[in-house]
Amino acid sequence: MIAQLLPTRSASVRARFSEMRAQLRPLPQYAVGMVRAQWLFRSCLKGWGVRAYGHVQVNNQGWMELGQKLTFKGGMLPTTLTCHPDARLTVGSRCHFNYGVSLEAWESVRIGDRCMFGSFVRISDRDGQRTAPIIIEDDVWIAHGAILMPGVRIGARSVVAAGSIVTQDVPPDSMAMGNPARSMSLDLVSRAPGS
Numbered sequence: 001m002i003a004q005l006l007p008t009r010s011a012s013v014r015a016r017f018s019e020m021r022a023q024l025r026p027l028p029q030y031a032v033g034m035v036r037a038q039w040l041f042r043s044c045l046k047g048w049g050v051r052a053y054g055h056v057q058v059n060n061q062g063w064m065e066l067g068q069k070l071t072f073k074g075g076m077l078p079t080t081l082t083c084h085p086d087a088r089l090t091v092g093s094r095c096h097f098n099y100g101v102s103l104e105a106w107e108s109v110r111i112g113d114r115c116m117f118g119s120f121v122r123i124s125d126r127d128g129q130r131t132a133p134i135i136i137e138d139d140v141w142i143a144h145g146a147i148l149m150p151g152v153r154i155g156a157r158s159v160v161a162a163g164s165i166v167t168q169d170v171p172p173d174s175m176a177m178g179n180p181a182r183s184m185s186l187d188l189v190s191r192a193p194g195s
Helices: 001-024 027-040 186-190
Strands: 056-060 063-066 079-083 088-092 102-105 107-111 123-124 134-136 174-178 181-185
Touching: 027 056, 063 079, 079 088, 088 102, 102 107, 123 134, 181 186
Parallel strands: 056 079, 063 088, 079 102, 088 107, 102 123, 107 134
Antiparallel strands: 174 181
């Protein structure tokens, strides 16, 4: 009886140990990301759990405020956050930034909670001719290579398609695509034939 229980018990113990090992494996990387973020964003007001894994450049001469549990991913090119004198750059909680993202505030750039930014996204509230605030509401996804021009507001739960140049406001629950970007309801996108 004991001989029969021993192999099954040792197998379950081994399975538990390998499960624990898999859960603990990302912890050192997580800790390094948090320590790097503490150093990189030392001139900013920041929440708990901000992590930076790749090359991030920070130039804060104004007011930069970062929410909790932000993630800056590593990659080929650095992510840059620039806040000029008397400007305000605010990022909500649980946002994810891929590599090569550029955020630049001359007046005001405000990003809501749970937003995702693909690689090479460009956001600046000045384009050489005018300066106007940019607002990105909660739960927005901005895909690879998209550019947001001054004065735009991206509504909650909206998507900006890859390579789009946004020159006007995007309503909530919409998809913006093209150059210049045109918006359509995500409800229409989800009801497309064959979906």
